[in-house]
Amino acid sequence: MVTDPVLLQTAADLFPNGISRYAVGGLLVGLGTVLIYVGTGIPAGASTFLESTLSYVSDQSRFQQYVGSRDWRLVFTAGIVLGGLAFAATFQSGLVTSPLYEPGSTGQLYEVAGVTLWTTDVQPWRLFGGGILVGIGTRIGKGCTSGHGVCGVGSASRTSLVGVLTFLTVAIGTAQVVAAMGVSP
Amino acid sequence: MSGSRAKRGTRGSERGEDRPASSDRHPLFKPLIFVGGIVFGFGLGFSHMARPEVVLNFLQFEDLGLPFVMFGAAIVSGIAFALLPRIRDAAPLTGDRYERRLKPFDRNVLIGGAIFGVGWGLSGICPGAAYASLGTGNVTILWALAGMFLGAYVQGYWRSQNRTAEARTE
Numbered sequence: 001m002v003t004d005p006v007l008l009q010t011a012a013d014l015f016p017n018g019i020s021r022y023a024v025g026g027l028l029v030g031l032g033t034v035l036i037y038v039g040t041g042i043p044a045g046a047s048t049f050l051e052s053t054l055s056y057v058s059d060q061s062r063f064q065q066y067v068g069s070r071d072w073r074l075v076f077t078a079g080i081v082l083g084g085l086a087f088a089a090t091f092q093s094g095l096v097t098s099p100l101y102e103p104g105s106t107g108q109l110y111e112v113a114g115v116t117l118w119t120t121d122v123q124p125w126r127l128f129g130g131g132i133l134v135g136i137g138t139r140i141g142k143g144c145t146s147g148h149g150v151c152g153v154g155s156a157s158r159t160s161l162v163g164v165l166t167f168l169t170v171a172i173g174t175a176q177v178v179a180a181m182g183v184s185p
Numbered sequence: 186m187s188g189s190r191a192k193r194g195t196r197g198s199e200r201g202e203d204r205p206a207s208s209d210r211h212p213l214f215k216p217l218i219f220v221g222g223i224v225f226g227f228g229l230g231f232s233h234m235a236r237p238e239v240v241l242n243f244l245q246f247e248d249l250g251l252p253f254v255m256f257g258a259a260i261v262s263g264i265a266f267a268l269l270p271r272i273r274d275a276a277p278l279t280g281d282r283y284e285r286r287l288k289p290f291d292r293n294v295l296i297g298g299a300i301f302g303v304g305w306g307l308s309g310i311c312p313g314a315a316y317a318s319l320g321t322g323n324v325t326i327l328w329a330l331a332g333m334f335l336g337a338y339v340q341g342y343w344r345s346q347n348r349t350a351e352a353r354t355e
Contacts, residue, residue: 042202060345135334172244
């Protein structure tokens with residue numbers, strides 16, 4: 001263990017919420033991916049859902065190519081939403097606690113039927129405008145944080161490594177510029 | 186995605202991933218996808234990656250913990266991707282071989298990645314985290330989800346039209 005007070009202070013500055021919630025959460029995200037891969041051989045990503053779901057309402061060939069996978073992608077996304085709710089009903093509500101879980105203080109908490117729910121303070125225009133670019137970029141760039149970031153990096157795919165490096169670098173630059181312009185949150 | 190699709194014709198059989206309808210799929214196919222999704226979404230909630238503020242704090246270098254989520258997940262899946270083909274040939278629910286499905290590299294990876302990067306840096310949310318965020322009660326994230334569908338529609342419409350135009354000139 002690190003006992004040097006200077007190093008400890010530096011770690012506290014860089015990781016004000018520790019690393020365990022991030023690492024444990026990441027292991028679970030990986031576990032979910034592995035469960036699906038073991039059973040089906042499919043390295044599942046989250047952003048294809050956007051286009052496969054549009055195939056229900058649009059005849060465009062770009063969406064229709066996903067007709068074969070649209071049903072299970074809907075099931076995958078429903079699972080992700082429910083997983084978020086399961087987290088809200090346990091750790092977010094304080095029903096379950098663990099030294100590995102750091103609650104944090106972002107956003108707003110509110111209660112519905114005994115479950116502590118959470119909502120963001122980030123402004124709607126940022127979410128909507130950013131969302132549009134996320135929708136365009138992930139589909140043109142062949143993947144998002146899960147398809148490239150988790151499955152692609154896990155497969156040591158050079159395409160995915162370049163994709164991750166690209167979106168990570170650009171995202172850091174964008175967030176820094178937006179913050180420097182005084183936009184918060 | 187487009188890579189496996191391009192190869193499909195030569196392979197002569199459809200992968201479980203793209204097989205239409207559920208006719209010849211194992212009855213546990215969708216239940217397993219559902220359970221996998223729940224674990225995946227729970228992890229995104231637990232890690233706080235489903236909170237745009239936390240992602241923005243990372244991108245602004247105020248809390249450097251976030252890479253543990255993506256790389257932690259990549260390590261876990263990487264171990265499984267490496268080990269499974271040595272243990273058995275094919276996945277039990279689809280009969281698909283465990284193989285690396287690498288996406289071909291081209292200019293789009295850089296262009297799309299950069300557009301995604303601007304969107305992620307502006308909003309602090311990516312697709313999987315947005316679905317999980319909705320589950321944690323974040324109704325405001327519907328703005329981001331509406332944007333993602335709109336963006337996916339715009340690029341898909343545009344590319345479908347281009348594809349048709351190309352086919353006509355061939």
